[in-house]
Amino acid sequence: MLLTPKHIEFQDRVREFAQKEVAPLSAHLDKTGEFSLTLFKKLGESGLLGIPFPKEYGGAGLDTLSYAIAVEEISRVCGSTGIFVAAHISLGCSPIWIAGNEEQKQKWLIPLARGEKTGSFGLTEPNAGSDAAGTETTVKKVGNKYIINGAKRFITSGAIGEVITFTATHDKSKGSHGISAFVVEKGTPGYSAGKDEDKLGLRGSITSELIFEDCAIPCENLLGCEGEGFKVFMKTLDGGRISIGALALGIAQGALDAAIEFAKNSGQHKEQSIQGLIADMATRVAAARGLIYQASMLKDAGSPYTKEAAMAKFYAAEIGMWVCTQAVEICGIAGVTKKYNVERFIRDVKLTEIGEGTSEIQKIVIAREILGK
Numbered sequence: 001m002l003l004t005p006k007h008i009e010f011q012d013r014v015r016e017f018a019q020k021e022v023a024p025l026s027a028h029l030d031k032t033g034e035f036s037l038t039l040f041k042k043l044g045e046s047g048l049l050g051i052p053f054p055k056e057y058g059g060a061g062l063d064t065l066s067y068a069i070a071v072e073e074i075s076r077v078c079g080s081t082g083i084f085v086a087a088h089i090s091l092g093c094s095p096i097w098i099a100g101n102e103e104q105k106q107k108w109l110i111p112l113a114r115g116e117k118t119g120s121f122g123l124t125e126p127n128a129g130s131d132a133a134g135t136e137t138t139v140k141k142v143g144n145k146y147i148i149n150g151a152k153r154f155i156t157s158g159a160i161g162e163v164i165t166f167t168a169t170h171d172k173s174k175g176s177h178g179i180s181a182f183v184v185e186k187g188t189p190g191y192s193a194g195k196d197e198d199k200l201g202l203r204g205s206i207t208s209e210l211i212f213e214d215c216a217i218p219c220e221n222l223l224g225c226e227g228e229g230f231k232v233f234m235k236t237l238d239g240g241r242i243s244i245g246a247l248a249l250g251i252a253q254g255a256l257d258a259a260i261e262f263a264k265n266s267g268q269h270k271e272q273s274i275q276g277l278i279a280d281m282a283t284r285v286a287a288a289r290g291l292i293y294q295a296s297m298l299k300d301a302g303s304p305y306t307k308e309a310a311m312a313k314f315y316a317a318e319i320g321m322w323v324c325t326q327a328v329e330i331c332g333i334a335g336v337t338k339k340y341n342v343e344r345f346i347r348d349v350k351l352t353e354i355g356e357g358t359s360e361i362q363k364i365v366i367a368r369e370i371l372g373k
């Protein structure tokens with residue numbers, strides 16, 4: 001798919017940023033699980049934390065396609081930084097952009113999009129993963145406050161999130177119609193982050209529990225209307241799937257780059273079987289990119305894109321896993337050491353098959369769009 005000169009120029013700029021600022025840190029972030037405040041600031045200063053939002057709301061005023069390109073380029077060198085950017089934009093900022101009123105956008109979206117604050121998104125719970133409507137975190141309105149009790153888990157940037165959007169139910173018997181979306185700010189009494197997960201991959205991205213114990217938030221922190229939170233979060237996830245697809249694609253491209261480098265260095269590239277494998281890997285990566293660009297362009301055109309976003313995420317994550325597996329095999333023992341980074345890529349890419357809806361759930365979404373509910 002042909003990119004416009006503007007998109008190519010943007011891609012070159014992000015690629016240069018990723019090579020200069022992100023690549024040198026990627027092994028360290030993976031090893032230590034540290035959050036780099038310096039890198040966060042640089043991402044913000046480069047406009048990479050508010051790419052698809054209008055300039056008047058602190059964003060870069062670019063389109064979804066540019067956003068997907070950026071996540072791919074960053075993830076090509078560091079999946080942990082890729083998911084940080086994707087979660088900040090798609091999960092931290094987007095619910096406020098989608099459902100926030102003007103005052104909420106001024107208060108929260110602008111500092112998030114400028115990269116002055118970190119954002120996160122609490123949907124998943126111990127008993128509500130794929131079945132997100134199973135939310136058990138409760139909300140009760142008392143005077144002009146909402147009182148929240150419950151816990152979220154596996155939340156990207158949870159412990160470092162300063163503006164957190166989350167869901168809670170007024171009445172579990174109403175299912176998804178009983179769920180509302182809210183914002184809580186770090187430091188609010190009764191709100192805290194619990195333990196960080198010790199994950200297989202994307203280890204440089206912090207993933208935490210969020211705990212609400214009689215946490216009182218002002219009524220002004222309701223996003224949209226009461227009972228519409230589930231809809232807001234599902235709309236958020238539609239867009240988020242494009243970015244997780246781009247994350248998987250970037251990791252796959254990084255693994256392909258490494259396999260090509262290894263094959264050339266070792267002379268294996270002269271063997272027909274390796275040539276065939278590299279061709280197969282490159283073709284699948286290109287097909288995933290096509291699906292991601294398609295979903296991005298549909299979103300930018302204001303057309304329905306639920307099915308295409310699910311296809312893009314599903315396919316990119318699946319081929320990502322396959323491409324990284326082949327890359328490890330091509331590199332042999334070098335593939336299971338740190339030398340070519342493929343050992344990190346294969347651990348990182350596995351998580352893209354799970355986050356923002358597993359591959360099974362993507363297939364359900366795709367089939368429902370094709371066959372009807």
Ligand SMILES: Cc1cc2nc3c(=O)[nH]c(=O)nc-3n(C[C@H](O)[C@H](O)[C@H](O)COP(=O)(O)OP(=O)(O)OC[C@H]3O[C@@H](n4cnc5c(N)ncnc54)[C@H](O)[C@@H]3O)c2cc1C
Binds near residue numbers: 128354355
């Ligand atoms: C890296 C990463 C980052 C994440 N970040 C966030 C975040 O920022 N915020 C957040 O809220 N959550 C986040 N999550 C959580 C993620 O959204 C959930 O892990 C995901 O929705 C799956 O939920 P679960 O792990 O509870 O699996 P479960 O729902 O328990 O599923 C277990 C298995 O059963 C299968 N399954 C479940 N239901 C069905 C069905 N109906 N049909 C067929 N198969 C089914 C699933 O496919 C899966 O294989 C993150 C996860 C990862 C891996």
